[in-house]
Amino acid sequence: MKGKILLLFFIATVLSACHNSSQPTMLNSETKSIMKGNMLPKSIGNYDLKGEFYDEMLQNPIDHDYEVEFNEFQNSEEFTTFAWRALVGKYTEVWDKELNQVYNKLLAKLDRESKQALIESQREWLKYHLRETEFVGKTFIDNGYLGTQGSVSLDTVTMERIRERTMQLFEYRFLLDGEVEFVYQGKK
Numbered sequence: 418m419k420g421k422i423l424l425l426f427f428i429a430t431v432l433s434a435c436h437n438s439s440q441p442t443m444l445n446s447e448t449k450s451i452m453k454g455n456m457l458p459k460s461i462g463n464y465d466l467k468g469e470f471y472d473e474m475l476q477n478p479i480d481h482d483y484e485v486e487f488n489e490f491q492n493s494e495e496f497t498t499f500a501w502r503a504l505v506g507k508y509t510e511v512w513d514k515e516l517n518q519v520y521n522k523l524l525a526k527l528d529r530e531s532k533q534a535l536i537e538s539q540r541e542w543l544k545y546h547l548r549e550t551e552f553v554g555k556t557f558i559d560n561g562y563l564g565t566q567g568s569v570s571l572d573t574v575t576m577e578r579i580r581e582r583t584m585q586l587f588e589y590r591f592l593l594d595g596e597v598e599f600v601y602q603g604k605k
Contacts, residue, residue, distance in 0.1 A: 461584050470591045474584060478603030479515065483508045485604075501569050509576040511601050516583040518600045523590045535589075542582055550575055 462471035483504075490496060490504055520539060524532055550571065558567045591597055 461581075462588060464588060464592055470588050470597070473591070473597045474587070478599055479508065479511055479580075479601050482601075482604050498565050498569055502572050505569065505572040505576050509572065509579060512576060512579045512583050514600055516579055516586065519583060519586040519590055519598075522596075522598070523586055523593070526590065526593050546575075546578055546582070549578070 461474055462468060465471065486504060490500065520535075524535060527535060553571055553574070557563050558571055561567070563570060587597055
């Protein structure tokens with residue numbers, strides 16, 4: 418029982434960390450949809466004091482398409498745990514490709530010393546990411562502690578962690594050259 422309470426506290430803490438309390442001044446229908454789903458965590462745009470980066474991220478095609486697909490999927494007859502994991506897996510791959518793209522673009526903009534610092538930072542982030550995923554998997558998923566939804570939860574948290582790191586790297590690049598360039602262009 419104590420373990421379940423601790424796990425619920427952990428999940429509530431993770432979810433509350435993703436809650437966005439700042440609102441942009443103008444919202445279009447797509448932005449409102451994203452905001453309802455709390456797609457952008459509060460930590461996006463920590464260094465851009467003008468908020469221009471955050472405004473750019475509100476328009477990102479990955480969150481938009483994920484939200485649309487998830488809403489369609491959630492209301493369909495194909496809504497199963499397996500299919501849900503496949504949807505999350507698809508967007509995890511998209512975020513991972515974006516992470517690698519922005520990482521390489523950022524490296525190309527940095528001097529030798531800053532480049533080395535970013536490489537080390539990314540190595541440490543990757544170690545943390547893999548170890549955290551392994552810990553949760555072994556501790557709560559493999560033993561069935563979280564039931565059938567546990568694997569979906571882990572997949573979703575994994576996607577969010579990759580997404581958040583990608584956003585951090587996008588912000589660093591934005592601070593250097595004002596560019597936000599997604600490889601993923603959205604559904605046509």
